[in-house]
Amino acid sequence: MEAARSVGPFVVVGGGIAGVTCAEQLAVNFPAEDILLITASPVIKAVTNFKQVSKVLEEFDVEEQPSTVLENRFPNIKVIESAVKQLKSEEHCIFMEDGHRHVYKKLCLCAGAKPKLICEGNPYVLGIRDTDSAQEFQKQLKKAKRIMIVGNGGIALELVYEIQGCEVIWAIKDKAIGNTFFDAGAAEFLTSKLMSEKSEAKIAHRRTIYTIEEMWPVYVELTNGTIYGCDFLVSATGVTPNVHPFLHGNNFDLAEDGGLKVDDQMRTSLPDVYAAGDICTACWQPSPVWQQMRLWTQARQMGWYAAKCMAAASLGHSIDMDFSFELFAHVTKFFNYKVVLLGKYNAQGLGSDHELMLRCTRGQEYVKVVMQNGRMMGAVLIGETDLEETFENLILNQMDLSSYGEDLLDPNIDIEDYFD
Numbered sequence: 114m115e116a117a118r119s120v121g122p123f124v125v126v127g128g129g130i131a132g133v134t135c136a137e138q139l140a141v142n143f144p145a146e147d148i149l150l151i152t153a154s155p156v157i158k159a160v161t162n163f164k165q166v167s168k169v170l171e172e173f174d175v176e177e178q179p180s181t182v183l184e185n186r187f188p189n190i191k192v193i194e195s196a197v198k199q200l201k202s203e204e205h206c207i208f209m210e211d212g213h214r215h216v217y218k219k220l221c222l223c224a225g226a227k228p229k230l231i232c233e234g235n236p237y238v239l240g241i242r243d244t245d246s247a248q249e250f251q252k253q254l255k256k257a258k259r260i261m262i263v264g265n266g267g268i269a270l271e272l273v274y275e276i277q278g279c280e281v282i283w284a285i286k287d288k289a290i291g292n293t294f295f296d297a298g299a300a301e302f303l304t305s306k307l308m309s310e311k312s313e314a315k316i317a318h319r320r321t322i323y324t325i326e327e328m329w330p331v332y333v334e335l336t337n338g339t340i341y342g343c344d345f346l347v348s349a350t351g352v353t354p355n356v357h358p359f360l361h362g363n364n365f366d367l368a369e370d371g372g373l374k375v376d377d378q379m380r381t382s383l384p385d386v387y388a389a390g391d392i393c394t395a396c397w398q399p400s401p402v403w404q405q406m407r408l409w410t411q412a413r414q415m416g417w418y419a420a421k422c423m424a425a426a427s428l429g430h431s432i433d434m435d436f437s438f439e440l441f442a443h444v445t446k447f448f449n450y451k452v453v454l455l456g457k458y459n460a461q462g463l464g465s466d467h468e469l470m471l472r473c474t475r476g477q478e479y480v481k482v483v484m485q486n487g488r489m490m491g492a493v494l495i496g497e498t499d500l501e502e503t504f505e506n507l508i509l510n511q512m513d514l515s516s517y518g519e520d521l522l523d524p525n526i527d528i529e530d531y532f533d
C-alpha cells in the first residue's frame with residue numbers, strides 16, 4: 114500500500130512490543146514516509162524467533178535491543194529517546210522532555226502500563242515492570258533472607274517458582290494459586306509440583322525464622338491478622354494503563370480499568386489518535402471467545418493491527434477486524450510446564466450455563482475444556498498435550514460436539530484423526 118502524496122508524519126509513542134510492532138508495520142506500508150518512534154527507555158523491545166504455532170496461537174521471544182538495530186532495519190524509522198511531556202491533541206503536536214516538539218498527522222499511543230502497587234513510595238515495596246526494576250529486585254534479593262510476594266497473577270507465579278536461596282512468603286487473597294489464569298483444579302495440579310520442588314527449601318528456612326524475628330526491616334500485616342517480618346515485599350498486584358501525566362488536558366474517554374478506550378479500528382476518542390497494547394482497553398463488541406488480557410501477544414497483535422488501521426484511514430479506507438481477535442490464545446510456561454489457554458478458558462462471562470470436562474495425570478498433564486450447548490468455548494492445556502491445534506479449530510468452528518461426549522478427552526482416541 115503506497116501513498117501518492119504524503120500522508121505522514123506518523124508518530125508512535127512507546128518502545129515496547131506494541132509501539133515497535135506498530136512502527137515497523139507503518140514503515141513497511143509507507144516506505145517513503147517518516148515514522149517517528151518516541152520512547153522514554155534507552156532500549157526498545159523487539160519480537161524475535163516469531164513462530165505461528167497454529168491459526169491464532171503464536172510464540173516469540175522478547176528481546177531488548179538498542180534502537181539503532183531497528184533504525185538499521187527500517188531506514189524510514191527514526192527513534193527518539195526522550196519522554197513525551199505533554200500531548201496537545203487539538204494542535205496535533207507532542208511536546209518532549211528534551212524541549213523538542215513534534216507534529217503528527219496520525220499518532221499511536223503505546224505507553225504501556227505501570228505496576229499497581231499496594232503501597233506507593235515505600236522503599237520496601239517493589240514492583241517489577243522493566244529491566245531497571247527487575248535489576249533492582251535482583252540486587253535486593255541477593256541480600257535478602259525472607260521476602261513476601263503479594264498477588265496471585267503471572268508475575269507472582271513466576272517469582273515463587275524461580276526464587277532460590279531465600280524464604281518466600283506468598284500472600285494471596287484466593288483459595289487457590291494463579292487466579293488470573295487458573296481455576297481451582299488446575300491450581301491444585303500446579304501446587305503439587307511447586308510443593309514437591311520447593312518443600313526442602315521451605316523446611317530449612319523455617320528453622321531460621323525464630324532466630325532472626327524482630328530484626329526485619331519491614332513488617333506486613335495481612336487481612337487475616339497475621340504479621341510477617343521480611344526484608345522487602347514485591348507487589349505483584351497487576352498493572353494500570355499509563356495514561357498519566359502526559360495525556361492530561363486531553364479529553365480521552367477512559368474505560369473502567371483506566372485504559373484509553375479504543376474502537377474496532379484502534380481509534381481513541383480523539384481524532385487521529387490511536388492506541389495499542391497495555392495502555393488501551395478494547396471497547397468493541399468482542400468475538401464470543403476473545404477477551405483482552407495485558408500480554409505480549411496482544412501487544413504485538415494490537416500494534417500490528419493499529420498500524421494497518423492508521424494506514425487504511427490515511428488512504429481513506431477502513432479494514433475488517435484482524436483474525437487474531439477471533440479467539441483468545443495464549444501460550445506460556447508456568448512451573449516449567451507448557452501452558453496453553455484458549456477462548457473462555459475459565460468460563461469467563463458464561464455464568465452457570467456451561468459444563469467442564471477434565472483429564473488429569475498428576476505430574477504430567479492437565480486438560481480442561483469448557484463446553485456450552487455442545488460447543489467448545491475454551492480450554493486449559495497444561496503439559497505436552499498436543500491438543501492445542503485441534504481444540505483451537507473446534508472453538509473457532511463451533512461444531513456441535515454433543516455426540517462425542519467423554520470421547521473428546523479420551524487419551525486412547527486420536528482426536529486429531531477424529532476431526533480431520
Ligand SMILES: Cc1cc2nc3c(=O)[nH]c(=O)nc-3n(C[C@H](O)[C@H](O)[C@H](O)COP(=O)(O)OP(=O)(O)OC[C@H]3O[C@@H](n4cnc5c(N)ncnc54)[C@H](O)[C@@H]3O)c2cc1C
Pocket residue numbers: 126127128129130131132151152153154158195196197198223224225226241242243267268355359389390391392407408409410412445
Ligand atoms: C515482569 C513482567 C513479566 C511479564 N511476562 C509476560 C509473559 O511471560 N508473557 C506475556 O505475554 N506477557 C508478560 N508480561 C506482560 C507484557 O510485558 C505486557 O503486556 C507488554 O509488554 C505490553 O507491551 P506494551 O508495548 O503495551 O507496553 P510496554 O512494554 O510497557 O512499553 C511501554 C513503552 O512506552 C514507553 N513510555 C512510557 N511513557 C512514555 C512517555 N511519556 N514518553 C515516551 N515513552 C513512554 C516506555 O518507555 C516503554 O518503552 C509481563 C509483564 C511484566 C511486568
Ligand SMILES: NC(=O)C1=CN([C@@H]2O[C@H](COP(=O)(O)OP(=O)(O)OC[C@H]3O[C@@H](n4cnc5c(N)ncnc54)[C@H](OP(=O)(O)O)[C@@H]3O)[C@@H](O)[C@H]2O)C=CC1
Pocket residue numbers: 231263264265266267268269271284285286292293348349350351352406407408445446
Ligand atoms: N507468563 C505470562 O503470561 C505472564 C504474564 N504477565 C502479565 O503481566 C501483567 C502484570 O502481572 P501481575 O502483576 O502478576 O498482574 P495480574 O493482573 O496477572 O495479577 C495481579 C494479581 O494481584 C492480585 N491483587 C490485586 N490487588 C491485591 C491486593 N491488594 N492484595 C493481594 N492481591 C492483590 C489480583 O487478584 P484479583 O484478580 O483477585 O484482583 C491478581 O491475582 C499482567 O497483565 C500479566 O498477565 C506477567 C508475568 C507472566
